[in-house]
Amino acid sequence: MNKINRNIVLIVAVALFSSFAVIRRSDNSKNNYYKSEMEKLHTAIENNFHDSVSGYYFVDLDPAKRETKFGHKREYSWLWALCAMFEATNEIEKIDKKADLVDNIFKSMQPYYDPAPPKPGYGEYIVNLSKGQRYYDDNQWIGITSLDIYERTGNKAYFDLGKSMYDFMMTASDNALGGGLYWRENDFETKNTCSNGPGIIVALKMYKATKDKVYLENAVKIYDWTYEKLQTPTGLFYDNIKVKDGSIGEAVFSYNSGTMLQSNVYLYEITGDKKYLERANKIADSSLAYFYSGDKFRDGYWFNAVLLRGYQHLLKYNKDLKYISGFKKCLDNVLKENKNEKGLFTGNDGVYNLVEHGGMLEILARFAYLQDHYNLAAKK
Template sequence: MKKSILPVLLFAMVANVLYAKKNDSSKFYKKEMQQLHSAIEKNFHDHASGYYFVELDPTKRETKFGHRREYSWLWALCAMFEATNEVEKVDKKADLVDDIFKSMQHYYDPAPPKPGYGEYIVSLSRGQRYYDDNQWIGIAALDIYGRTGEKSYLDLGKSMYDFMMTAYDTTLGGGLYWRENDFESKNTCSNGPGVIVALKMYNATKNEAYLDTALMIYNWTNEKLQTPEGLYFDNIKTKDESIGKAIFSYNTGTMLQSNVYLYEITGDKKYLDRAIKIADSSLSYFYGSGKFRDGYWFNAVLLRGYQHLLKYHDDLKYISGFKKCLDNTLNNEKNEQGLFSDGNGIHNLVNHGGMLEILARFAELERHYDLAD
């Protein structure tokens, strides 16, 4: 009997070892996420003031409007707001988003026509209010509301919707401007996320007016700024309708995810087909070289679209193509502090917020998919 039990025990021991190794490898990105968050807090968070630094290198912090702008722009806190929400999805014990939200209150500017958030700490140097910055806040707030049910974040999303709609007029047939009191251009970076804010408000309230707004902005953006391949140009000038032809991953990402949301809401397969076309074009354009073409945060926004698309199009090729670029970055761009450059030695908070979101999303993906090469 002892002889018969011995092989069973050996098999169980080997199985446990193999399971432990598999379980450990399935948490690779979660560990990277946790390490990066610690590095951000250590290197970018000025605990004396409570603010975050904009750049790691003090010599690269700007002086503008007579003030040395050493602290973070709002944009970087927008990146951290969404990233910490994704961290909380992976690490149920984390309690991070409320603190980032509190940090953002230093940027709150209640000026008419609607309250919003300014580009910099208002008490130090009031500057522009960017519609896209406020939309990123709205998107993150509504994500948090969807996860937690906390009504204060639904109210924040509604406030960001109200502010962004002050950017709308009928010049060029519609669309939203990029920043307040600047009527030079209408940009994909303010229209793509505008669609998502409106769609998320519709999902939260079922008020058809939000869906109507989303479709209006969506159709305008496709008409004015989509490339023949399904990607998106940066902007259109109001003076002569000339196109700013830069192509960034985040612009493609918001419009990709807009199509996925519209498919969820309407059930109309044309939106899923459009999402797949955009994903296919973006995969070769942005990730075909095995290296990120633009900043980490820009890529985080496109990853949102890829991850969302997986719910309805079970093909891991988009995630796999993205993963090659991510792993290349982890292997070659991370320094001894656990921080990243963009290939030019630049270490700033917005890109670290973007990388934190990417790692959190991959930590979630590795829980559900085999991401092995």
Template sequence: MIYTKFKISFLALIILCFQMPQKTLGQNYSKLANNLQKQIQQDFYLHSLNYYREFADSTAPDHKVSYLWSLCALWQADNEMEIIDPKKKYLKKDFTVIEKYNDNAPPAPGFDSYPAEFKKEDRYYDDNQWIGLTAMDAYKRTNQQFYLNIGEKIYRFMMTGFDTVSGGGLYWKEGDRSTKNTCSNGPGIILALQLYQATHQKTYLDTALLLYRWMNKHLQAPSGLYYDNLKIASNTIAKYQFSYNTGTMLQSNIYLYECSKQKKYLKEANRIAEAALKYFYADSKFRDDYWFNAVLLRAYQQLLKYNPDTKYILAFKKCVDNAIENNVNKNGLMGKPKPLNLVAQGGMLEILARLAWLQKEHYL
């Protein structure tokens, strides 16, 4: 009798072990992320100037230092690196570079696309918003007022790009009224909702809903994915579909669900997630830029809190593994053809850092 009970218990234990989630053998994403981060510092950081260069190849025919967009990619990536290794302090160091792009010109302070000490260029609403999103992620994690102040500054600047032409929405860049883009409205919704969660000021929620409704009316495809922009003069749609545009709107729905608890937003988030899976990841290869995909991964990661199905992450992971296997150069940077830009490296660094966290927390 004792032997029988032991045998039954042993069999039950074996069955239970097989039912438990198992860690997938394969890439060590944490190690890959740390290696890439070191290589970025070695190949892109200009110690003498405290700037980053745009291309790893210093002879590449371009500006002397990087565009702000590249720093947007790196700053978010370094936020994720601090999450997997809290002892590291990357964000404040990065910001000593970012603040050199600051421009206090009216109607509101914001960040130039290129530092004025070299050559003053346009201010883009989306570049500023990416900075704001990272700042708000850092604020939620650290509760430091410094980051909230940046988020509020960016919100004030982005709202100078709003008007009621074509029914509302934000333009893409300052001084250019030709298009209203998903890449400026999607992150604008998220920033407003992050600020609402942080401050509970209803104005932020009202803004988010205003932009959200405009986006869905003008730039959502029937599939659930999102088109690129509305051309104001002709009232026509540029129907390119990029992963980051779908990513911001997927994440917008998740934030709206968190803020309102209305299930319609979660239902829509799941619909968009499914459409993105079929369009962007069915072939186990990325359709567009690494950084674009990093933005969509943000949404898939957040969706796991409400939809535990890991199929989206696993499909994304196959694309990452394919890139690691086939598109790493001899120095460890992403992309074999030259020139290798900082945006792509920052995008992949964010992806690797997020997968490192997911690998630990969700047994992927």
């Protein structure tokens, strides 16, 4: 082979190697798209919402939006937003084993801890700054995440936290309207899907961890009550029922569909009864038509994150990606249209609060997992 031919071969080889390298980088970029978005958002949240001086998180970037209650300016985050961050960082740790994030969020929640009787729980705000009410659903979100961490890591401290959240939530139970759980402590006006749906999941996760039948029995009681009192004709769930007269608060939110969908999946796993899987599929179909028929989310990111939990869990038994694909249209539209130069998400009223950013962080973490395990381009 002469010198000219050798040079041609070398050039072609370099070109082919370069093209393969570009393809590989392109494939990696495509396959890691949601993980990259997740990492960028987590950095943006820490840079913008985390107050390095106090160690607390801000609830809103705009001081004018920060709530005043009981004569105090509530500058920092309410508990709900930290619940969102707790679950989001748990999902990040599932795809990044070295992330080591949940312990720090757990520490951030401790100033909200209120040991008051009848059972200890977490208050809505930093106790020594502005003690407020204790919400059963806030504590249930903590319970769900902590028991998931226990299942994932075996760390008994998180089991103990989950049990504590179960014990607190059961103080919300009485026989008014035949059962069910109230929404918040010392407020006997309504019983809500948002306190009963996650309550079922906490009880079922306690049963999975202990095999103590009392947890399963209580879960089924709450489940049956919620189906009887709060299910819509289309198989979704109303927001609440008033104890005084049994009237229904007819708002329909994605997170209520999510907890009831996932409750059915858990019950199918535990009991093997196919009626639960059938009900899960019905909720998935109805929620897909109601919430994801277009390319915009109907309600907040965190609400949608809870429904995504149900869709992802259902994939173990229903391999149809149509639910994920419908959700993905809305997610991709947000990523394209609603990010600012800081990497935060915006709406008509400016930058969204920490709750919504925690919800989006969870969504991105879950999609990073889904993108790594499924062909998300399979259905349009």
